[in-house]
Amino acid sequence: MTSGAVIAGEQAADGGGQRTGEPAGPVPITLAKALNLGLRSAMAADPKVIVMGEDVGTLGGVFRVTDGLLKEFGEARVIDTPLAESAIVGTAIGLAMRGYRPVCEIQFDGFVYPAFDQIVSQLAKLHYRSAGRIRLPVTIRIPFGGGIGAVEHHSESPEAYFCHTAGLKVVACSNPADAHQMIQQAIRSDDPVIFLEPKRRYWEKAVVDPGSLGEPSPDATGGLHSSAVARAGTDATLVGYGPTVRTCLDAAEVSAADDGRSLEVVDLRSLSPLDLEPVLASVRRTGRLVVVHEAPSNVSVSAEVAARVTEQAFYSLEAPVLRVTGFDTPYPPARLEDHYLPDVDRILDAVDRSFGY
Amino acid sequence: MRGVAELMQLLTPGGHRITVASRARTTELAESPTATCDSRSDPPRGAGLPAAGPGNGPGGGEPTIVDIDLPVYVADLTDDELFGLYRDMVLVRRMDEEATSLQRQGELGLWASLRGQEAAQVGSGRALGPDDMAFPSYREHGVAWCRGVDPAAVLAIFRGVNLGGWDPAEHGFALYSIVVGAQTLHATGYAMGMAQDRSPGAAIVYFGDGASSEGDVNEAFGWASVFAVPLVFFCQNNQWAISEPARRQSRTEIFHRAAGFGFPSVRVDGNDVLACLAVTRWALATARAGRGPVLVEAVTYRMGAHTTADDPTRYRSSAELEAWHRRDPLDRIRTHLAARGLLAQERDRRLALETDTFAHELRARCTAMPDPDPTSLFDHVQVTENGLVAAQRSAFAATLDPGET
Ligand SMILES: Cc1ncc(C[n+]2csc(CCOP(=O)(O)OP(=O)(O)O)c2C)c(N)n1
Numbered sequence: 214m215t216s217g218a219v220i221a222g223e224q225a226a227d228g229g230g231q232r233t234g235e236p237a238g239p240v241p242i243t244l245a246k247a248l249n250l251g252l253r254s255a256m257a258a259d260p261k262v263i264v265m266g267e268d269v270g271t272l273g274g275v276f277r278v279t280d281g282l283l284k285e286f287g288e289a290r291v292i293d294t295p296l297a298e299s300a301i302v303g304t305a306i307g308l309a310m311r312g313y314r315p316v317c318e319i320q321f322d323g324f325v326y327p328a329f330d331q332i333v334s335q336l337a338k339l340h341y342r343s344a345g346r347i348r349l350p351v352t353i354r355i356p357f358g359g360g361i362g363a364v365e366h367h368s369e370s371p372e373a374y375f376c377h378t379a380g381l382k383v384v385a386c387s388n389p390a391d392a393h394q395m396i397q398q399a400i401r402s403d404d405p406v407i408f409l410e411p412k413r414r415y416w417e418k419a420v421v422d423p424g425s426l427g428e429p430s431p432d433a434t435g436g437l438h439s440s441a442v443a444r445a446g447t448d449a450t451l452v453g454y455g456p457t458v459r460t461c462l463d464a465a466e467v468s469a470a471d472d473g474r475s476l477e478v479v480d481l482r483s484l485s486p487l488d489l490e491p492v493l494a495s496v497r498r499t500g501r502l503v504v505v506h507e508a509p510s511n512v513s514v515s516a517e518v519a520a521r522v523t524e525q526a527f528y529s530l531e532a533p534v535l536r537v538t539g540f541d542t543p544y545p546p547a548r549l550e551d552h553y554l555p556d557v558d559r560i561l562d563a564v565d566r567s568f569g570y
Numbered sequence: 571m572r573g574v575a576e577l578m579q580l581l582t583p584g585g586h587r588i589t590v591a592s593r594a595r596t597t598e599l600a601e602s603p604t605a606t607c608d609s610r611s612d613p614p615r616g617a618g619l620p621a622a623g624p625g626n627g628p629g630g631g632e633p634t635i636v637d638i639d640l641p642v643y644v645a646d647l648t649d650d651e652l653f654g655l656y657r658d659m660v661l662v663r664r665m666d667e668e669a670t671s672l673q674r675q676g677e678l679g680l681w682a683s684l685r686g687q688e689a690a691q692v693g694s695g696r697a698l699g700p701d702d703m704a705f706p707s708y709r710e711h712g713v714a715w716c717r718g719v720d721p722a723a724v725l726a727i728f729r730g731v732n733l734g735g736w737d738p739a740e741h742g743f744a745l746y747s748i749v750v751g752a753q754t755l756h757a758t759g760y761a762m763g764m765a766q767d768r769s770p771g772a773a774i775v776y777f778g779d780g781a782s783s784e785g786d787v788n789e790a791f792g793w794a795s796v797f798a799v800p801l802v803f804f805c806q807n808n809q810w811a812i813s814e815p816a817r818r819q820s821r822t823e824i825f826h827r828a829a830g831f832g833f834p835s836v837r838v839d840g841n842d843v844l845a846c847l848a849v850t851r852w853a854l855a856t857a858r859a860g861r862g863p864v865l866v867e868a869v870t871y872r873m874g875a876h877t878t879a880d881d882p883t884r885y886r887s888s889a890e891l892e893a894w895h896r897r898d899p900l901d902r903i904r905t906h907l908a909a910r911g912l913l914a915q916e917r918d919r920r921l922a923l924e925t926d927t928f929a930h931e932l933r934a935r936c937t938a939m940p941d942p943d944p945t946s947l948f949d950h951v952q953v954t955e956n957g958l959v960a961a962q963r964s965a966f967a968a969t970l971d972p973g974e975t
């Protein structure tokens with residue numbers, strides 16, 4: 214987690230604009246609520262920020278992440294769009310060219326593909342094509358990942374497609390404090406950001422320190438693209454992002470209790486660009502690395518991490534970089550998803566294998 | 571069948587159920603509020619629509635639907651067949667109720683209710699023949715029923731045991747499409763193939779008012795029109811796309827859109843099962859005869875939540891719900907059957923018994939569905955063997971307890 218988290222408790226959220234000095238002090242808030250508060254701060258701070266997507270207005274989004282924004286900021290800034298993802302991103306590009314900062318919501322991961330051309334061929338490339346004249350500060354929020362027992366197309370991990378595309382930044386938050394801060398940083402970014410939200414962690418709560426809410430920092434996106442050590446350890450390194458950070462932390466807990474091993478957990482936070490310094494530093498100490506994500510392994514974020522760590526810390530490695538990922542199959546029906554998703558057992562198996570070298 | 575005309579009058583008070591996008595009648599119809607379905611008060615926008623049917627010159631020779639005697643399309647219905655439509659609707663509603671309660675009890679992960687859309691689905695579904703092919707969205711449980719798909723197979727998807735448990739070719743019923751609108755292009759391509767093969771059938775594709783905004787749907791309209799494919803676009807305008815009202819998708823009536831793409835369209839009272847049957851039979855006949863696609867907009871209402879995960883009290887009024895409750899398609903057909911003396915106590919009692927048994931068996935079969943074999947998640951990724959998947963399968967199988975496979 215980066216420093217200077219700027220968070221309000223529930224009272225501040227519901228109190229209509231009062232941000233600091235709440236007598237009740239910090240209360241735990243969910244990741245979804247943290248995003249909601251972050252969006253609210255970003256909208257309050259900059260009248261050019263607009264939120265658009267399917268069901269984001271009256272309903273407040275299917276996960277309620279945009280709850281209350283329509284009431285507070287009005288229809289011109291919180292737009293219930295027609296049901297058309299390509300149009301959501303395509304029009305966001307036009308709005309950005311007019312000086313707006315659109316925050317698009319894609320309702321579920323599996324529904325971003327109709328917008329693929331607008332993201333990959335248009336949004337990602339216009340800055341380059343215009344020799345820097347055009348800036349597209351567009352944030353695309355996508356609830357991603359599985360584990361909620363959903364029907365098809367509601368549990369996917371599409372990050373690799375976007376990481377593979379030059380011109381896009383891709384980040385994934387894993388906890389309420391980061392969610393709150395990262396969404397504001399993403400919105401301030403002058404580059405387009407794919408903002409991945411771990412939907413099965415939306416309801417996880419954490420106490421987040423109260424403080425100045427959403428004051429722009431000198432470096433507008435300061436810290437957005439840094440990874441962070443989520444748990445310190447000495448024997449092996451686990452790397453995760455989004456929903457698997459919690460799984461890695463649970464695995465480290467179990468490993469400490471059962472095997473007496475001290476596992477370090479690094480939360481990547483930014484998938485493109487990657488900040489591998491904390492990972493390399495960790496691997497130089499532990500010599501062992503296991504990378505964990507829900508997406509399939511083939512040409513994935515873990516493939517990139519493994520390649521770069523092998524290039525940059527080869528002589529520190531005691532074992533090959535191992536990966537615990539979704540399988541290279543379509544996301545399976547809900548009754549099989551527990552087998553598909555990386556869990557504590559699979560992570561600890563990989564750790565054992567690493568120690569077996 | 572005698573008396574169909576009066577019967578349709580009875581089902582739709584005033585008999586005003588259809589408007590047609592055609593050069594000949596548009597202006598007249600647009601100016602006549604009684605010519606539009608009574609569920610919408612706004613007069614249609616956009617006069618001056620082009621001629622119906624692809625390739626028509628000005629004032630083209632294609633008949634418009636107002637020239638067509640719709641009752642003729644249901645004139646052959648026997649009393650038993652009429653009662654059969656009612657039976658379909660009753661059973662399908664019961665399936666829906668059972669599924670909703672199974673979801674509440676944790677037996678299904680989710681359920682998308684078709685309550686309120688039984689007439690649109692049974693009417694259109696029963697218009698289909700064995701050579702026809704239907705492409706559903708995710709709410710077409712009533713059409714699935716008409717195509718002989720086992721209701722338990724539909725529940726299986728929502729239980730999360732598979733992603734589509736029937737053979738599309740066997741039933742003439744494609745897999746559900748959750749990605750809104752995608753299936754309209756599949757239907758268009760399928761119909762292109764049917765035309766090339768000189769198939770005696772036609773295709774029909776189901777989609778919603780929300781879906782009508784997707785690029786895929788508009789691309790399908792263009793292709794189907796240009797290639798004059800044998801396809802019926804069947805839009806169930808149930809007034810809502812989750813929390814967004816139909817007017818957020820379109821400033822014109824949805825059925826008017828076909829005109830811009832150059833093919834005919836019809837709006838039908840989607841809560842009138844006979845009107846839906848008649849219109850779909852006509853549309854299919856047009857398509858099968860090689861006159862290109864037709865768009866049918868069935869005006870209906872999603873009486874339940876979007877899915878069991880939705881809370882419609884956040885976005886729609888109880889007054890609206892109440893107004894549509896009075897147009898419940900099941901009440902409509904019951905009223906009609908009663909008026910024709912076809913609701914004899916004995917028959918009604920037998921249907922009630924059949925419905926209870928059906929629901930009971932469906933529930934039992936659903937709760938008895940085992941979780942799939944874990945290694946099956948590696949099956950059918952591709953036709954040809956994929957080394958990576960095969961290696962993952964073996965490694966995975968080795969981790970399973972003996973009892974698990
Ligand atoms: C491409 C795509 N975007 C978003 C969704 C999420 N979603 C599921 S149903 C729905 C509304 C569909 O409305 P409509 O087409 O009117 O069909 P209805 O649900 O009313 O039957 C939305 C937005 C989706 N399934 N697919």
Ligand SMILES: [Mg+2]
Pocket residue numbers: 778779780806807808809810811812
């Ligand atoms: Mg709808």
